Structures are given as structure tokens and as C-alpha cells.
Amino acid sequence: MYLKLSVRNARRSFADYLLYVTAMTLLLAVAEVSNCMAIIGELAGFQVISLPLLIAVIQIVLAGYMDTFMLKQRAKEFANYLLLGMGKKRLTRLFLWEVLLIGFCCYLAGTAAGFAVYGFWYFREPLHEMKHWGFLYGKSMFYTFMSFCLMETVCSFRLKRRLNRLQIRELMYEKNRSQGVKDTGNYKKWGRIFCLCFMCFIGCVCGIVFLPEAYIVYPVSVAAIPLLLSVFAFYQWAFGCLYAQRKMKSLKIYQKDMLYITAHFTSDVKTTAIVNAVFCICFLFSACSFVTGMLMLQPEFQLFDTAVRQWMGMSQISICIVFLVIYFSILSLQQIIEVRQNAKSSRIMYCMGKSSRQIERLVNRQTAVKLIAPMIMALLILLFCLPLLNGKMNFILPASMGNILYKLTGAFGACMILFYSCYFGIVSAMSRRYINSSV
Amino acid sequence: MNQIRIGAFISERRKANGWTQSQLAEKLGITDKAVSKWETGRSMPDLSLFMPLCTLLKITLNELFAGECIAEEKLKEKADEVLMDVITNWLGHDQWEGQECDAAPQSVLEVENISRLYETESSSVLAVNNVSFRIPQGSFTGIMGASGCGKTTLLHLIATIDRPTNGAVRISGQNITDLPEEAAAEFRRRHLGFVFQEYNLLETLTVYENIALALTVKEVSKENIRPMIRRLSEKLDIAAVLDKFPYEVSGGQRQRCACARAIVANPDIILADEPTGALDSRAARQLLDTFVMLCRECGATILMVTHDVMAASYCDRILFMKDGEIKAALNREQKNKQTFFADILKKIQWIEGESHDVPETFRP
Numbered sequence: 001m002y003l004k005l006s007v008r009n010a011r012r013s014f015a016d017y018l019l020y021v022t023a024m025t026l027l028l029a030v031a032e033v034s035n036c037m038a039i040i041g042e043l044a045g046f047q048v049i050s051l052p053l054l055i056a057v058i059q060i061v062l063a064g065y066m067d068t069f070m071l072k073q074r075a076k077e078f079a080n081y082l083l084l085g086m087g088k089k090r091l092t093r094l095f096l097w098e099v100l101l102i103g104f105c106c107y108l109a110g111t112a113a114g115f116a117v118y119g120f121w122y123f124r125e126p127l128h129e130m131k132h133w134g135f136l137y138g139k140s141m142f143y144t145f146m147s148f149c150l151m152e153t154v155c156s157f158r159l160k161r162r163l164n165r166l167q168i169r170e171l172m173y174e175k176n177r178s179q180g181v182k183d184t185g186n187y188k189k190w191g192r193i194f195c196l197c198f199m200c201f202i203g204c205v206c207g208i209v210f211l212p213e214a215y216i217v218y219p220v221s222v223a224a225i226p227l228l229l230s231v232f233a234f235y236q237w238a239f240g241c242l243y244a245q246r247k248m249k250s251l252k253i254y255q256k257d258m259l260y261i262t263a264h265f266t267s268d269v270k271t272t273a274i275v276n277a278v279f280c281i282c283f284l285f286s287a288c289s290f291v292t293g294m295l296m297l298q299p300e301f302q303l304f305d306t307a308v309r310q311w312m313g314m315s316q317i318s319i320c321i322v323f324l325v326i327y328f329s330i331l332s333l334q335q336i337i338e339v340r341q342n343a344k345s346s347r348i349m350y351c352m353g354k355s356s357r358q359i360e361r362l363v364n365r366q367t368a369v370k371l372i373a374p375m376i377m378a379l380l381i382l383l384f385c386l387p388l389l390n391g392k393m394n395f396i397l398p399a400s401m402g403n404i405l406y407k408l409t410g411a412f413g414a415c416m417i418l419f420y421s422c423y424f425g426i427v428s429a430m431s432r433r434y435i436n437s438s439v
Numbered sequence: 440m441n442q443i444r445i446g447a448f449i450s451e452r453r454k455a456n457g458w459t460q461s462q463l464a465e466k467l468g469i470t471d472k473a474v475s476k477w478e479t480g481r482s483m484p485d486l487s488l489f490m491p492l493c494t495l496l497k498i499t500l501n502e503l504f505a506g507e508c509i510a511e512e513k514l515k516e517k518a519d520e521v522l523m524d525v526i527t528n529w530l531g532h533d534q535w536e537g538q539e540c541d542a543a544p545q546s547v548l549e550v551e552n553i554s555r556l557y558e559t560e561s562s563s564v565l566a567v568n569n570v571s572f573r574i575p576q577g578s579f580t581g582i583m584g585a586s587g588c589g590k591t592t593l594l595h596l597i598a599t600i601d602r603p604t605n606g607a608v609r610i611s612g613q614n615i616t617d618l619p620e621e622a623a624a625e626f627r628r629r630h631l632g633f634v635f636q637e638y639n640l641l642e643t644l645t646v647y648e649n650i651a652l653a654l655t656v657k658e659v660s661k662e663n664i665r666p667m668i669r670r671l672s673e674k675l676d677i678a679a680v681l682d683k684f685p686y687e688v689s690g691g692q693r694q695r696c697a698c699a700r701a702i703v704a705n706p707d708i709i710l711a712d713e714p715t716g717a718l719d720s721r722a723a724r725q726l727l728d729t730f731v732m733l734c735r736e737c738g739a740t741i742l743m744v745t746h747d748v749m750a751a752s753y754c755d756r757i758l759f760m761k762d763g764e765i766k767a768a769l770n771r772e773q774k775n776k777q778t779f780f781a782d783i784l785k786k787i788q789w790i791e792g793e794s795h796d797v798p799e800t801f802r803p
Contacts, residue, residue, distance in 0.1 A: 173686045246648075254651055254661040259644075267643040348639050351600070352656045353628025355621050 016073045016337070020066055021106055023333050027059050028110025028144060029117065030322050035143040036118040037315055039136060051319060054285065055326075056147040061278045062330055063155050065271060067099060069337065071159065078163075079171035092163045096156050107148045111141050184247045187240025190233050197230035205385050209392045227381070231280045234377045235273040243269045257362050260349075264338070264366055265373075275334075279327055279374035284381065286323035290412045291405065293317035300401050324416075328371065328423040335370050339363055339431045343438035350439040359439065363431045367424060375416075382409065443480030444506035450478040452496040466495055468666040470659060472705045481545075481576055482738025487670060547708050547740045548574040548597065553606030553616075555592055555763075566592040567603070568763040574708070579734045579741045581751045583783070584760035590744045591712055593760070597742065598631060598710050599623040611707045628657050632701030632709040636716035638693045640685040646696045647672075647681040650703055657704040671699050674736075675729055691722030695729060702733055709733075711743040715750045727753040748787070752780040759790050766790050 034052045042049070074095075081091055115137055204226060207219030243266040245253055253262045265272060293316025295301055296309050304312065346359050354362070390405035397404060453463050453474075460474045467474075467488060476482040484492055493500055502509050504521040555567040566589045574580050582590045595601040597608055599615050607616050610630055618626060632653075633639075640649045647668060654664050672678040675695045680688045685696070694714060701709050711730070715723035731753055733739040743754065751757050753776070759767045769786050771779050 249647065249665065251661045251664075254655055254664050256655065256658075259648060259652055259655050263641070263644050263648060344639070345641050345643075348641060349656070350624075351598070351627065351633045351639075352653055353624050353626075353631075354656060355624035357621065358624065 016070065017102070019333055019337055020070055021102060023066055023330060024063065024103060024106035025110040025113065026329055027062060027326070028107050028148060029114035030326055031055050031059060031147050032111045032114025032140055032144045033118050033318070033322055035140040035147075036115065036136060037318065038143070039139050041315065052143060052147065054281075055322075056150060058278055058282060058326065059147065059151050060154050061274060063151050064158055065275055065334075067155050067159050068162075068271070070099070071095075071162065075166070075171045079168045082168050082171070088164065092160055095163065096159060099156070099159070100152060103148065103152055107145065111144050114144070115140065184240075184244040187237050187244055190237035190240055194230055194233035194237050197226045197233055200226035201230055201381075202384055205388055209388045227284075228281065231284075231377050231381075232274075232277045234380075235277045235280070238376075239266060239269050239273040239276070242266050257365065260362065261366060261369065264342075265369070276374045277377075279331060280377045282323045282327045283375055283378045286320045286327065287378065287382070287409070287412050289316045289323065290320040290415065291408045293320060294408045294411065295404065298401065298404070300398055320412075324419050327374070328419050331371055331374070332423045332427045335367050335427050336430050336434075338366075339427075339434050343434055346435050346438045356435055356439050359435050360428075360432055363435060364424075364428050367427045367431065371420060371424060371427075441480075441506060442483060445483070445503065446478045446480040448503070448506040449474075449492070449496065452498060453478075456496065463495070465660075465663075467491055468663050470663070470667075470705055476705070476738060483736070485670060485674075485736075545576045546573040547576050547611060548742065549607075549609040550593075550597065551607045551609070553593075553596055553603040553608060555589075555596060555601065556604045566763050567596065569606070570760075570763075570765050571606075572758055572765060572768070574740060574742060576740055577734060577738045578755045579730060579753065580743070581754035581757045582742070582744045582760055583746060583748075583751050583757055583787070585746060588760045589763040590760050592763075594710055594712055594742070594744050598633065599627055630707040632704070632706035634694070634697050634701050634709065634711040634714045636713040638685065638690075638697050638717070640693060640697060640700075642685055645682055645684055646677060646688065646692075649685070649696060650700045653700045653703055659704060667703055668699075671703055674732070675699050689722070690718050691725055694718060694722065694726050698726065698729055698733075702737065702739055705737075706739075708740045708742060711741060713745055713747075714743065715745065715747055720749070723747075723750065748780065748783050751783055752776050757783060757786075759786060761790055 031052065034055045038049050038052050078091055078095070082088065119133065201223060204219040204223035208216055208223070211219065242262055246262055246266055253259050293313045296303075296313030296316060301309070303309070346363075349359055349362070350356065386405060386409060390403060393405050394402055453460070458466075460478070461471045464471045464474045469488070473482070473484075477484055489500060489503065493503055496503075498508070501514070501518045501521050505517055509517045550570055550572050552569050552571050553567060554565065554569055557564045557566055568589075570593060582593065584590045592601065596603050597610070599618060603616055607614050609615070610626075613626070613630075615623065615626055640646075641652065644652060650668050650671070651664050654667065655661075659667070668681070669678070672681055675698060677692055677695050677699060680692050680696075685693050688696070694717075698714075701711075714730075715726060718726060727750055730741050730743070734741060734755075743750070745751055755771050757769045758765050759769070767786055767790060769779075769782060774782065
């Protein structure tokens with residue numbers, strides 16, 4: 001009977017599952033592409049293993065977010081199973097198996113799609129003729145499977161702990177539950193950590209630019225630590241501050257649509273901060289890959305021979321695209337899910353006196369903020385680092401490549417605007433559909 | 440106590456001080472509309488506002504209730520007169536709490552021959568058929584009928600959520616049937632308040648924020664939001680749960696929060712769609728008492744759709760719907776609740792058997 005009920009409920013929440021499956025498949029396809037690149041790079045004598053590792057970390061965070069989303073969607077159903085007499089252990093096992101099974105199907109679809117994309121772009125190039133494609137597919141699938149297992153193990157462990165903690169009553173309200181922060185003054189501590197880490201990072205960049213060549217290796221090797229910490233601390237501080245404003249009933253948020261938007265972004269304050277930090281890192285990685293790739297493709301840049309240079313350049317640009325796709329696709333999916341979940345809110349706002357066009361504008365503003373929020377810290381970092389690093393590059397590179405960093409960053413900006421406009425358009429169109437059907 | 444006289448006196452003193460309605464409202468931390476309602480005799484100031492108002496207008500409480508300036512020599516005589524007036528007013532509400540104004544109350548809502556036809560490829564349903572009625576200012580009117588009789592459709596037509604096939608709906612004198620979408624939204628924002636059966640509170644917002652959201656949508660000045668919510672929450676007994684999320688409070692408290700959200704911006708009319716449907720009898724009674732209090736003390740006009748006889752017995756007037764038409768109306772007049780309850784049951788019985796009898800003529 002439980003199985004019957006479970007299948008029926010899964011069918012009923014088909015749209016949620018569709019979004020879950022799409023996001024998981026996309027993540028695993030990206031992992032497959034990055035593994036293919038790492039394997040080919042390894043064969044060509046380059047060290048690119050850090051790429052799939054970074055993607056695995058991002059995957060764990062995002063898969064955790066999606067699992068939590070599915071748990072929230074189905075929490076009421078689980079409470080009903082417990083009321084019908086099902087044991088907590090059995091319920092946990094059932095849900096974990098379900099997640100694992102869906103995940104495995106996504107793995108098969110994702111690896112196939114990822115390998116197909118990689119093959120389409122790269123297989124015609126001479127560098128890849130050295131090995132049979134079956135070897136590449138087998139090895140990359142194995143690597144992707146390993147990262148999939150790691151992701152599922154971490155997420156299952158977290159889900160199991162969470163399910164064990166929740167009682168029937170809590171499960172009943174889990175879908176609507178808002179994630180609060182006990183100590184609202186905590187954000188000040190994060191603000192201090194952010195300032196400290198950011199100063200350390202700027203110090204490292206200054207070291208890279210101004211220290212003699214023999215000592216540059218030291219700031220280069222540690223720069224990533226204050227960078228990552230400052231990104232994490234910044235979003236903890238920013239969202240914590242917003243949440244504290246809300247808790248203190250600050251007058252600033254009680255005007256126009258500020259209250260609604262603030263509530264939207266602070267209802268799951270901890271998760272939102274972590275997700276934004278992860279996407280900020282994605283964005284930074286993407287920008288670095290783009291600039292490095294484009295630099296490699298410059299004919300004046302004579303560090304390696306032409307074939308290797310081109311391969312490396314194209315790989316870096318592919319990594320950039322991979323990260324941009326992760327960034328925009330997951331954020332867009334998240335926004336579409338939220339608009340769908342908030343259909344009732346749209347209806348209430350309509351009754352309160354907002355026209356459907358005003359609600360559309362409100363949701364578009366939310367979408368714009370959602371897509372741009374993780375970029376804020378990245379832009380701050382670029383603002384401080386770019387002039388310093390560009391000066392250094394001008395000093396090293398020939399005069400014909402003057403201000404190359406500014407030019408390449410400008411090109412990346414244009415690329416971003418293109419991606420942003422496309423994804424914003426898609427989310428806006430889908431949101432309009434949901435809004436019009438709900439009011 | 441003559442409300443119109445008091446209103447005229449407030450207006451006179453305000454002008455003497457050289458203030459506009461907005462300036463007085465700003466000083467008291469309320470909306471312009473509330474001041475306008477006092478001055479036209481449509482409502483009285485809240486209890487908590489009497490003293491600040493008197494101080495601002497440089498008058499005594501006696502003078503405010505008397506509706507005129509009192510000379511020093513007549514002070515004792517007039518003070519006794521005002522006190523007597525207040526006591527009579529208070530004790531007189533023991534059974535019948537309806538407002539008794541010298542002037543005939545103005546109609547807030549006028550519905551004229553409205554119909555709503557839903558057509559599909561294979562069939563057509565006349566959900567509302569040629570319905571006409573009026574609702575006076577400050578009244579609590581109920582629409583009763585069995586499920587599917589068209590009462591919620593009628594409410595949606597009044598709320599500008601749906602458009603009638605024929606007829607006209609006027610709220611505060613404005614015809615709302617042909618309003619374009621943006622204007623209809625603006626109209627809902629300025630003139631209507633809603634209370635639904637399922638509370639319809641935003642779950643990601645606290646009770647306080649839910650009420651504040653209605654005010655931000657209506658573009659009330661941010662400085663006025665906190666005092667307005669504080670006053671109303673005390674009146675509706677939800678002050679203790681303002682910082683909680685809707686899922687953390689009881690159904691009755693949730694519905695009172697919805698009620699506060701509907702009334703806080705002082706709408707011309709509150710539309711309630713089966714508001715007691717999801718409540719137990721005690722919480723339902725509390726909510727209905729709140730509605731009655733809002734009518735009597737704040738001058739709110741409420742139109743409630745219900746199929747519950749107990750809920751209907753709190754109304755001043757009931758319209759009975761069947762098959763999309765209004766079959767009969769019942770005025771409470773000065774009956775007590777028990778007698779009115781018995782009358783409603785009789786009327787329902789009569790309507791049930793109406794197809795066998797000669798139909799009663801309903802006058803709007």
C-alpha cells in the first residue's frame with residue numbers, strides 16, 4: 001500500500017520531480033564534461049584534476065539544496081505515512097532509496113548527455129585521436145560515478161539525520177517552515193571576518209603584483225584561502241544583516257515591495273547565504289577561466305606551441321561556459337520552483353490590489369536580484385584586483401597586449417550580459433505563465 | 440451622542456488650527472481616510488485617540504462628545520449631559536448593537552441586476568441571475584445559501600476578481616464593472632478588504648509582516664505602519680503573536696490576523712468568504728464578535744458569505760440565495776440574537792419549500 005501511495009504522490013508532484021531530475025541531470029552532465037577534460041588533459045600532460053573536484057564540491061552543496069526542497073515538498077505526505085503506522089526507519093529507507101534510484105537514472109542520462117556534448121566539441125581535434133573514445137567514456141563514467149557516490153553519500157547522511165529529527169507535527173509544517181537565525185546580531189561577527197579576510201586577500205594580490213619574482217609563489221599559493229573565506233563571510237554577513245533588519249522591523253523595508261522581496265530572500269537565510277557563496281565562486285572561476293583561455297588564444301602569447309595553446313585556450317573557455325551554465329541554469333530553476341510554490345502568494349497579492357502586471361514586475365525584480373546576487377561579491381573582488389593585476393600584466397607582456405586584462409574582462413562582461421538576458425527572459429516568460437494561471 | 444455633530448466639530452476645530460485632514464492624520468499617526476470618516480460622521484475615533492485628538496484640537500473631552508465648545512458657566516450642566524448620553528449609549532447596546540444615526544446611512548455597495556453566465560463548448564451555467572441589493576455604510580450583511588448557489592461568484596463579481604455578464608456594481612458611488620485591469624487593482628487596493636476561509640496568509644511572513652504587507656501595498660507611509668498595527672492587534676487580541684509565523688499560531692488567531700490585514704487600511708467594504716469555515720465554534724464566535732466590533736466601533740462595512748446559520752445570526756441583514764438568485768432578505772431590526780437565529784431557520788425552511796409556494800417578492 002505504501003508503495004502504491006508513494007507512486008501516486010510522486011505522480012502528483014510530477015512538476016517538482018521534473019525540476020529535480022533536470023537539475024540533477026544537468027549537474028551530472030557537467031561533471032562528466034569536466035571529467036572528460038581532466039582525462040584528456042592528463043593524457044596531454046596537464047594537471048586539471050582540480051576542476052572535477054571543485055565541481056564535485058559544488059554538486060554536493062546543490063544536491064543537498066535540492067534534496068531539502070524535495071523533502072519539504074513531500075513532508076506532509078511523510079507525516080501521513082507515519083500517522084498510518086509506518087516506522088520512521090522504514091520511511092527514511094524508502095525515501096533514501098527513492099532519491100538514490102532517481103539519482104542513478106539522472107547519472108545515466110547525465111553522463112550520456114555530457115559525453116555527447118564533449119564529443120561534439122572535441123573529438124575532431126588531432127589531440128584526441130590518440131585514444132579510443134570507449135576508453136575515455138569508460139574512464140570518465142567511472143570518475144563521474146565516484147563523484148556521484150560521494151554526493152549521494154553526503155546528501156543521504158544529511159537527509160537521514162534531518163528526517164530522524166523531524167516529528168509528525170514538524171513534518172506537517174515543514175513545507176511552510178521558515179529558517180530563522182537564533183542570534184540576529186551574529187551578522188556583525190561575519191562582517192568583521194569578511195573585512196579581515198578581504199584585507200588579507202587584497203594583501204595577497206598586492207604581494208603578487210609588487211613582490212620580487214622569487215617571492216610571488218607565497219601569496220599565489222595562499223590567496224585562494226582568504227578569497228573563499230571572504231566570499232563565504234560576505235554572504236553570511238549580507239543575508240544576516242537583511243534578516244536582522246527584518247527582525248528589528250526596520251522602517252527601511254516597509255515601503256513599496258521591499259518587505260515582500262526581503263521576506264523572500266530571508267525565509268531560508270542560512271541556505272540562501274551558502275548557495276550564493278557557492279555560485280559566487282562559480283562565477284569567479286568562470287571569469288578566471290575565460291580570461292586565461294582568451295589569453296592563451298592570443299597569437300602574441302608564446303608560452304607553448306600553437307596546438308597545445310589552442311587546446312588549453314579552448315578547454316579554459318569550455319570550463320567558463322560549463323560554470324556559466326551551472327550558475328544560470330540552477331539559479332533559474334530555483335527561481336522557477338519558487339515562483340511555482342508562491343502561486344498562492346500571487347493570488348493573495350492580487351486580492352490586495354496588485355494587478356497581474358504589477359505582480360509580474362515584482363517577480364521579475366526578484367528574478368533579477370536572484371540572478372545578480374552571487375555576482376555582487378565577485379564584482380567587488382574584480383573591482384579591487386583588476387587594476388592591480390592589469391598593471392602587472394602590462395609590465396610583463398609586450399606593448400601590443402597593453403591593458404589586455406581590461407579588454408578580456410570586458411569581453412567576459414559582454415558574455416555575461418548575453419547569458420543573463422537569455423536566462424532572465426526564459427524565467428520571466430515561465431513566471432508569467434504561472435502568475436497568469438494563479439490570479 | 441451625535442456622531443455627525445461630533446464630526447462637524449472636529450472638522451471645525453481642525454480648520455481653526457489651520458490644518459488639512461492629511462496634516463491632522465499625520466500628527467495622529469493614522470490615515471487621511473480615517474479623519475475624513477470622522478468628519479463626515481461615518482465613524483468615531485478609537486478610544487486611544489480621544490486624548491491626543493483633544494490635545495491637538497485644544498478642546499476637552501466633554502466638548503468633543505458634546506460636539507461644541509462649552510462656556511465656563513455651563514460646564515457642569517453640559518458635562519453631566521454628555522456623561523448621561525454616553526451611559527445611555529452604552530447600556531442601550533445590551534441586546535441590539537446596531538447603529539442608530541439621525542441621518543439615513545449612505546449605501547456603500549449597490550448591486551444592480553447583475554448576472555454571470557459561464558459558457559463552455561457544450562453547456563452554459565447561469566451562476567448569478569439578475570441580482571440587485573444595496574448595503575448601507577457600517578452594516579454587517581450576510582449572504583446565505585447552500586453550496587453552489589452562486590454566493591462566492593457574487594462575491595467575486597463585487598470584488599472585481601470576475602466580471603458580470605450584465606448589470607452594474609457600484610462601490611462608494613463608483614461603477615466597477617467596466618474597470619480595466621490596472622484600475623480594478625487600484626480600486627481593490629484603495630477600497631476593498633478580504634477575509635478568506637483558508638486564511639490566505641503568506642507563510643514566509645510573520646503575523647506582523649502579513650498585516651504590514653497590506654499597508655505597504657496600499658502605500659501607507661512607513662512611519663504610520665507600526666502604530667496602526669499595534670493599535671489594531673491589541674483590539675483584535677493578537678498582539679502576543681505578532682512575531683510568530685502563521686503556522687505557529689492557532690486557526691482563530693490566524694483568521695483574526697487575516698481580519699486585521701483586511702481592516703487595517705480602512706477599506707470601504709470588507710468581503711468575507713466563509714470566514715468561519717475552517718474554525719471551531721469558539722474561534723468562530725470570537726471572529727464574529729470581532730466583525731461586530733469592527734462594524735460598531737470602526738464603522739466598517741462587512742459583506743460575509745456563509746452557509747452557517749450561527750454565523751449569519753451575527754449579521755444586521757441577511758440575503759438568501761438559491762440557484763443564483765436572491766430569494767429573500769431578513770433584517771435583524773432590534774431582535775436579539777436568539778430570535779434572529781430562529782427567524783433565519785424559518786426563512787431557510789420557507790426557501791427550501793419555496794418551489795411549492797408562491798415566491799416572496801424581494802426588494803433590494
